[in-house]
Amino acid sequence: MKIKLLRGAFMFGMCLMAFVSIERGSKSLASKTVAAPSNIVWIIGEDLGPELGAYGDKLARTPNIDRLAREGARFTRAFTHAPVCAPSRSGLITGQYPTTMGSHHMRSTLLKPPPLFTDYLKQAGYQICWPTKAGFGKTDFNFTPPEGWVDVTSDWTKDVPKRPFFGYFNITTSHESQVRAVPEKHAQNTVRLKPSDRQDPAKMVLPPYYPDDPAVRNDFRQYYEIATAVDYKVGDVLEALDKAGVADNTIVFFFGDHGRGMPRSKRWVYNQGIHVPLIVRWPGNIKPGSVREDLVCFLDFAPTAISLAGGTVPKAMQGRVIVGDKTGAEPKYVFAARDRMDETFDRIRSVRGRRFHYIRNFYPELPYAQVVLYNEENPIMQAWRRWLAEGKLNAVQKQFFAPTKPAEELYDAEADPHEINNLAALPKYKKTLEEMRAGLDRWMKDTGDLGAVPEVELVKRGLVADRIKEYEDRKKNGLQPNERRQPPKQP
Ligand SMILES: [Ca+2]
Numbered sequence: 453m454k455i456k457l458l459r460g461a462f463m464f465g466m467c468l469m470a471f472v473s474i475e476r477g478s479k480s481l482a483s484k485t486v487a488a489p490s491n492i493v494w495i496i497g498e499d500l501g502p503e504l505g506a507y508g509d510k511l512a513r514t515p516n517i518d519r520l521a522r523e524g525a526r527f528t529r530a531f532t533h534a535p536v537c538a539p540s541r542s543g544l545i546t547g548q549y550p551t552t553m554g555s556h557h558m559r560s561t562l563l564k565p566p567p568l569f570t571d572y573l574k575q576a577g578y579q580i581c582w583p584t585k586a587g588f589g590k591t592d593f594n595f596t597p598p599e600g601w602v603d604v605t606s607d608w609t610k611d612v613p614k615r616p617f618f619g620y621f622n623i624t625t626s627h628e629s630q631v632r633a634v635p636e637k638h639a640q641n642t643v644r645l646k647p648s649d650r651q652d653p654a655k656m657v658l659p660p661y662y663p664d665d666p667a668v669r670n671d672f673r674q675y676y677e678i679a680t681a682v683d684y685k686v687g688d689v690l691e692a693l694d695k696a697g698v699a700d701n702t703i704v705f706f707f708g709d710h711g712r713g714m715p716r717s718k719r720w721v722y723n724q725g726i727h728v729p730l731i732v733r734w735p736g737n738i739k740p741g742s743v744r745e746d747l748v749c750f751l752d753f754a755p756t757a758i759s760l761a762g763g764t765v766p767k768a769m770q771g772r773v774i775v776g777d778k779t780g781a782e783p784k785y786v787f788a789a790r791d792r793m794d795e796t797f798d799r800i801r802s803v804r805g806r807r808f809h810y811i812r813n814f815y816p817e818l819p820y821a822q823v824v825l826y827n828e829e830n831p832i833m834q835a836w837r838r839w840l841a842e843g844k845l846n847a848v849q850k851q852f853f854a855p856t857k858p859a860e861e862l863y864d865a866e867a868d869p870h871e872i873n874n875l876a877a878l879p880k881y882k883k884t885l886e887e888m889r890a891g892l893d894r895w896m897k898d899t900g901d902l903g904a905v906p907e908v909e910l911v912k913r914g915l916v917a918d919r920i921k922e923y924e925d926r927k928k929n930g931l932q933p934n935e936r937r938q939p940p941k942q943p
Contacts, residue, residue: 489576490734491702492757493619495689497682498537498590498627499718500708502729504679511657513649513680516687517731520706523740524733525775530748531786531804532710535718535725536793540710540750542594545569547754547769550789551901554915555594557792558719560907561917562595566768569754570601570618576761579617581608588685590622609689612696618757623685626678628713631671632830634940642677644684651676659724659870660848661716665835675712703734703760703775705753715833716852719824721788721802721811722871732775746782747806748774770899785891791903795923796824799903801896803888808881809871810888811861814903821853825930829937848872860885 505512506521507528533549534540534556542555545568550556553566570580581604583589588607591597608619624630625641633641642649653669656676662668686706693699708728711717717724730748732738751771758765759773772780788802799814827833839845840853851872862885863871875881895901902910911918 489578489616489761491613491617491619491698492573492578492760493689493693493702493704494621494753495686495704495706496620496622497679497686497706497708497729498622498624499631499710499713500626500679500682500729501712501717501724502708502727503676503712504729506731507729511651511655511676513676514683516683516690517706517729520686520690520704520733521731521741523735524704524731525738525742525744527730527732527744527746527748527774529745529786529804529806530707530728530730530750531726531788532728532750533726533786533788534750535710535720535788535790537590537709538592538594539789539791541590541592544709544750544753545593545597547751547766547771549751549770549787549899549901550594551791551903552770552899554902554910556789556903557907557916558594558794560594560792560910560919562593563914563917565593565595565597567766568597568601569757569769572758572763572766573618573761574601574603576763577616578761579603579613579615581613581617582620583607583622586624588621588623590624609692612692612698616761618761621685621689622709623682625681625685626675626708626713628718628830629937630678631675631713632937633674634938636941637938638674638677642681645677645680649677649680660872661852661870662832663836663839663845663849665839667831667835671714671830671832675714700735703732703737706731707753713830715827715830715836716820719790719793719827721790721800723809723865723869726788726802726804734775738775744774745806746774747784747786747804749783749786785888785895787892787895787899789901789903792907792923793824794826795927796822798822801892801901801903803892803895804865805888807864807866808884808888809861809863809865810876810885810892811863812889812892813857813859813861816857816859818857819853819855820851820857825926826935829931829935831937860889862888 503509503512504514505518506526532540533543536558538559539550539556542550546566547569555562574580580602582602584591584605630641651673653673656669656672693702707730711725749771752774755765755769755771756773759778760776785803785805790800798818801812803810860876861874862876862881876885910916
């Protein structure tokens with residue numbers, strides 16, 4: 453009896469707490485007292501493209517992710533707004549383009565970041581679980597989040613919260629640094645794989661722009677195997693939700709933070725850099741096994757989370773709600789940007805429609821294959837350069853090393869998924885080119901694209917911290933030892 457009473461008092465207290473916190477947030481959120489708000493979980497495969505069974509990849513061994521897709525919706529046209537870690541995450545957490553805020557350079561430090569979408573969830577009574585430890589957590593927003601932004605920084609899957617929560621789980625196993633891991637490290641990364649999960653380098657299907665070199669085949673083998681290692685961890689998270697009895701009341705998002713960690717993929721606005729897997733499972737609300745073909749941008753995730761939590765999406769957020777009854781209309785295009793990558797400057801913008809992909813190179817005089825030291829650590833990059841030096845590359849493979857870039861590129865991304873046939877100069881595509889060119893001009897104006905502003909001026913305006921010297925030094929002194937690929941141990 454006593455226990456029952458105590459429990460009753462506790463429940464009453466919890467309800468009161470939820471009510472009070474919703475009240476507190478009612479100025480900025482349209483408060484709606486939902487009896488049992490759904491939990492929201494984001495599972496991220498770091499540097500993971502759609503090379504998954506659910507996306508029809510015959511080599512992939514990803515049963516848990518594939519099951520999630522069978523239980524939810526698989527999005528076929530989800531794109532990041534930035535093909536590299538920090539700018540990508542900068543937009544994910546704020547719902548704003550890094551090019552609007554000033555956090556578009558990799559890396560930079562925005563001094564006055566806008567509110568985070570998690571702030572709105574917090575106001576709605578959600579517990580924010582965003583682990584910070586490598587392996588299953590990552591902040592890396594291109595700014596320091598404000599004090600108190602997060603409630604739980606440990607592995608929340610080990611003790612799934614009882615009250616409505618937002619859970620973030622970033623699986624770093626598939627990060628670029630692990631695609632190129634030396635054999636011992638790769639063995640550790642993939643220790644859970646069964647013999648049948650292992651890949652055969654001879655069976656890898658290489659993109660036409662890479663040379664067919666054993667190093668390239670080996671990196672693809674490792675990439676597929678670590679994707680399987682990610683899949684095991686996705687299985688763990690889903691199991692944790694099941695065991696806690698909250699799976700039916702939890703909306704799960706699974707996605708990659710940008711494309712695979714390989715040259716001309718990560719750091720590039722081509723398909724393999726910006727196209728990511730996105731699966732959303734929402735029991736009772738999303739039809740199992742459904743396929744969504746509309747264009748989705750990463751800036752859609754923040755407003756979607758707020759909307760699912762019963763809040764009102766702030767005007768400063770630039771995306772749309774993609775699931776639930778507040779779903780917004782599909783845009784004609786989604787946009788992406790690439791600016792400075794570590795010590796290497798460039799400025800490229802991308803406009804992706806359902807079929808065509810337009811790219812503008814603001815510095816056509818700079819080559820594609822500028823040296824980004826961290827990228828040069830990739831065995832693929834080294835093999836690619838070696839074949840170039842030996843004069844063995846074919847015309848398609850050589851394209852990446854052209855001394856200059858075209859000012860504009862246009863691809864039929866459906867017919868040419870590797871984007872190697874630039875259609876920009878063909879009269880047949882003149883109308884498409886003009887439309888997309890105008891679309892980019894409009895977007896740059898509407899979103900206040902800061903890409904044309906020199907970084908030193910961004911510093912002067914007080915938008916970002918001065919990290920220019922840091923990267924100038926890096927150019928001179930090279931990478932830190934921990935950023936370099938460690939040579940395998942000699943037996
Ligand atoms: Ca990443």
